[in-house]
Amino acid sequence: KQCDIPKIKHGSLYRENVYRLYFPVTVxxxxxxxxxxxxxxxxxxxxxxxxxxxxxxxxxxxxRRQCIFNYLENGYSPSRQTKHIQGDSIKVDCYPGFTLQNKQSLLTCTESGWDPPPKCIAVSK
Incomplete structure (x- = not known):
């Protein structure tokens, strides 16, 4: 088995223009x-x-995306910023009368950032 040049989404191979000549490569x-x-x-x-x-x-x-959690609008923010990697989820607490979108309590670090956004919205009655 051999590997063709890797496609590195959101990154690059060191000196790819030079090493491109060596592909495909062996295991x-x-x-x-x-x-x-x-x-x-x-x-x-x-x-x-x-x-x-x-x-x-x-x-x-x-x-993988690195998400920084340092502020939760209308909710309890951490005392210091924390770093999370794509795929990580964290539980957050909104102020009374507020919730994350879709009444969720988890933020998930995705390829495009936090989902849902770190913003608590007023609960509709």
Whole structure:
């Protein structure tokens, strides 16, 4: 099994224009990559490795959104900002008489940011 050049959504392969000549590559080969602003590698470092495996590239999703939680409109904000990675969910508390959209109590970090947005809205009676 061989791997073609990886498509790194929200990131790029280190020196891709040079290494492009070496593809496809055999299982076990790895390359450094970095992520765009607002996204992080698996190791949450600036550079990380992406490796050709029998099942394709690992990690399969090399760059994931990093969401910062530091304020909840009409709700209880954290005492200090916290960082979360795409796929993480956190429970939040709105002020009495307020709720997140769709009466949810969880915010989920998605590829495009928090869902629902960190804003509590008045409960309709």
């Amino acid at each position: 076990g080969r790895w390359f450094h990559y970095s992520c765009d602003a607002g996204f992080v590698t698996d190791a949450q470092q600036f550079w990380d490795r992406i490796t050709c495996t029998r099942d394709g590239w690992s990690p399969a999703v090399p760059c």
